Amino acid sequence: MSQDPWLQNYDATCRLAQEVAENIHERNRQQRTGGNPAKINMTLRASLQKLKQNIPQLKETLLRASSSRRIMQSEADRRQNLVDDLVTREKQLIASFRGDVTESEPARSTLMAGASGSGTSNPWLINEPEETRALSFGQIKQQQQQIIEVQDAGLDALSAVISRQKMMGQEIGNELDEQNEIIDDLAHLVDKTDDRIRGETRRVKLVETKSASCGMLVVIVLLLIAIVVIGVWPV
Template sequence: MALISVGEDSWAIEHEGCEKLYREIMEQFTLRSQEQKMSVEYARISSSIRYRMKQFSSEVFQLKEKIMQASLSKSITQQEAERRSRMVEVLRSKERQMKELFSERNLPATSSGRGARSFADMGVSGWRDDDEEENAVGGAELPSGNYSINDVRQQQQTVVKQQDEGLEVLSKVISRQKELAKVIGNEVDIQNDIIDDLTENMENTDTRIRRETKQIGTIVRKDKTWVYWMIIILLFIAIVVLGIV
């Protein structure tokens, strides 16, 4: 969603665009909460949320920059600049809220149900950055907490199974695309044969037209010669008759 200037009210339109993007992200949070954390769909929605949050941060930064530029150019009053700054602060507050909501899935829960606690108490870090999340098995997030080796192995087997199912679906799609490509290739070959036949027929027709045209020219020339001979004969007869008379 690009921030495009469309006139004096462009800032307000861009601000409304940020608000709309915020609502879309929150809707994605709702969709993600309905998926299992080990599912591929959960990882896909998380990736989309991460991308949109970066987009949201960029657009909020642009709004703030435009306020500073407008203030320096005196195109808006000081009161209006302050009002817009407060609106930007509200957006930044929403941004922090989304980041906290996005990071909640990385906080492990205690067995006593008192909430989340840091992995630092267990000697490992409970936070992962974006690159580490993308390197998780199958692109899905591995849940944190106290898990045995068998639990982790079972989770990995589940992810591998989901990957196999996804690869099987992809294989079927590729097979259908291959069949479609064959059909298209056969159709192209047929069309090429038709074009070749048309080209050959056109060449033959052109040759016949040239031959017929040549023949017509010959006949026309012969017809003209016959007229000349007739005239010569008639003149000869006239001369003979006149000579006798």
């Protein structure tokens, strides 16, 4: 689903204001170090002029959308707050550009600080830590790049550890499969041995039965022989 055109224009205007704030800081840095900020001043004037045009366009577009009820009143109010914040930031940026501030250089946190309690979200209204205020935007970018490189190296090391653990897990799994096969073979052999033992047991019982029958027959034969020899025969 595509983003609302008004929100797209608002985001573009926020990015423009962010660029203006960054260029103001860079111009002030060059002024402190004896550089020539003339080129940046030209860029700033063009950006501020564009910013001055974009904000009224946002107001007009929002008014038409609200009047035609293309957006709900709550959303219209929220967007109006965003526009009001942009107007405030524009005034701060213009004052900073002209040098109409009490400090020798406006803190970037002031240029990028959001209005408290407005309940709005703006990608360029942020608070800056003290340790980066003395750095140029190029230096900050380089510092962030170094941090990203360190994080990437840490992720590579973590990936290598995970890969080794995966290989170890696969080897352990293969070993368990082999052990399971050995256990299955042993179980099969035990079953066969048990069957053979039961078969031999049945044979032994059969032999015992036959032996008992043969013993009784021998007794009867001997008794008959004794009767014949002695001469005693039942009448």
